[in-house]
Amino acid sequence: MNYKRLETFVWVATLGNFRKAAERLHTTQPAISARIAGLEEELGVKLFTREGGSSPIVLTSKGKELLPYIEKILYQTEQLRKRAAISTAYSGVLRLGVSETIVNTWLPDFLSRLHKEMPNLDVEMTVDVTANITIGIKDRSLDLGLLMGPISEPNIINRELCTFPLSWVASPKLDLPDRLLYLEELTKWPIITYAKATKPYVEISQKFRELEGPPAHFFASTSLAACRSLAIDAVGIATLPNIMISKELETGNLRKLRSVWTPNDLKFTASYSDEPFNPLAEVATNVACSAAQEYDKTQHSNGAT
Known part of the structure; x- marks a missing residue:
């Protein structure tokens, strides 16, 4: 039984769309249609039906019955390849x-x-x-x-x-005191951090919202390299992974800050x-x-x- 036909059947069943299956398998929509037609002819059953209009392609009752068997065939085929070290x-x-x-x-x-x-x-x-x-x-x-x-x-x-692990870092140019710092003391400068749609940003922004006094201002970026550069240029105070700032700490372009609170490890x-x-x-x-x-x-x- 043709492996590509079985693989195509599973992806069409999963995505409910010939075009998406073609994109996933890096082929054309007519090729997908041909594989499904060939498999249906080989098995002697109808596997898919379209309910009309723009509705997705759905499995027939026989298609639903055969899906777990075909998935098992594909899985066992891959296990065989792995054991053979191919x-x-x-x-x-x-x-x-x-x-x-x-x-x-x-x-x-x-x-x-x-x-x-x-x-x-x-x-x-x-x-x-x-x-x-x-x-x-x-x-x-x-x-x-x-x-x-x-x-x-x-x-x-x-x-x-x-x-x-993460650390608070800043340029020596900001001349922050060498002691344990309260978060309120950091709000004098922009807080340079991860993009808004990330766990660190949510955690950090929530922590600063709990503080009394003037609100903190955030410079959020999807680029950690940009955050590091902004911190080096003394634009603000950043929270960055230790692994990304080792060279800057050695050269003195950045220094770690001791704070009463640090975000959770990534x-x-x-x-x-x-x-x-x-x-x-x-x-x-x-x-x-x-x-x-x-x-x-x-x-x-x-x-x-």
Whole structure:
């Protein structure tokens, strides 16, 4: 039985649309139609029906009955490939969503390992905030997200990757006192932080709203590199991952501030939808976990905190 036909059937059933299935499988809509027609002829049953107008394509009763069996066939096929160590069998495109913190740390090592593991694989990478990557994972426009997780959905697989502590930092030009600082003392300058649609921004802005006195003003950005540059240029006070400011602390362009409160550590996961089974995302997740663990070991051996 033709593997591509079975794979196409599962994706059309999942997405409810021939065009979306064609985009996902990097082929044309007529090719999708031909595969489904061929499978229906081979099985001797009607698998899909359209209810009319712009309604999505839906499974027939027989299609619903056969779906779990076909999903199992695809899953077992991929398990066979893995046990046979056929790395060259993995080809196609992996649509990857990445948080910028990962981009600035162990992403290059991950991509190098991924190419070694699956040399026939192409990667389409999107660097974005976690909220947008999460949407992409849920609507399956992305195969895998390396993000601030986990994603709380029953069909989403979440694997822990790494944790990055945050610190308050500022340029020595601001001449802040070298002692424990209250948050009220920081509001004299703009608070440079993550974009609005992120966990750190929500946590930080909520904490500052609880303070008495004048409100804090926020300079939010999707670019951590931009936040770091603004802090170096003494535009304001920033909260950044320790891993991104080690060089600036050594050179004296930035200094850590001691404060009565610091945001929670950033916890990252590799997250992907397992319905339908996605072998590329599963293998890539294993590679990401290895790269993150190796990076963490290297940082600890170098004395990074």
